[in-house]
Amino acid sequence: MEQGVVPPLCDLFTTADPKIVMVALEGIENILRVGKTDAPRFNGVNRYAENVEECGGLDNLEALQGHDNEEIYEKAVKILKLYFESDEEDTPAMEPTMSANRDQFQFGVPSLSMPQGKFKF
Numbered sequence: 794m795e796q797g798v799v800p801p802l803c804d805l806f807t808t809a810d811p812k813i814v815m816v817a818l819e820g821i822e823n824i825l826r827v828g829k830t831d832a833p834r835f836n837g838v839n840r841y842a843e844n845v846e847e848c849g850g851l852d853n854l855e856a857l858q859g860h861d862n863e864e865i866y867e868k869a870v871k872i873l874k875l876y877f878e879s880d881e882e883d884t885p886a887m888e889p890t891m892s893a894n895r896d897q898f899q900f901g902v903p904s905l906s907m908p909q910g911k912f913k914f
Contacts, residue, residue, distance in 0.1 A: 794824065794841060803850030811862045818857075818868045821845060825876045842876045851877060 798820070805817035828841030845851055854877075857869035 794827075794844070799824065799841070799844045799850065800848040803845060803848050803853050806850070806853035806857055811865060814857070814860075814862075814865050815868065818865065818872065821850065821854075822868070822872050825872065829876065839876060846877075 802817045802820050802824075805813055808814055808817075824841050825839065825845065828839040832839045845854075854869050854873055857865055858873070860866050860869065
């Protein structure tokens with residue numbers, strides 16, 4: 794971590810060679826595992842996961858969910874679930890709810906109200 798290996802490893806997620814991508818995924822997974830172990834010392838924050846996110850690695854990991862190689866896909870999904878899914882738990886569910894007058898579906902934050910009436914353009 795002190796040697797700055799996270800950004801170059803995350804950059805390797807975009808290479809065409811599946812073997813290199815898999816080695817990079819395994820390296821990041823090991824780093825994130827250490828960060829998870831150390832998280833209690835840092836107020837529950839995985840500093841290494843933050844570093845992966847800051848250098849664009851999270852975007853690259855998410856892109857690997859569409860990779861042709863099934864092993865790479867599975868490894869990327871596993872890493873995302875283990876080390877990055879907590880962000881999604883804090884956001885409101887996007888399930889539809891019926892409005893009070895039962896003629897509209899509402900998504901997301903229920904405290905937002907939509908103006909009633911017709912819009913003119």
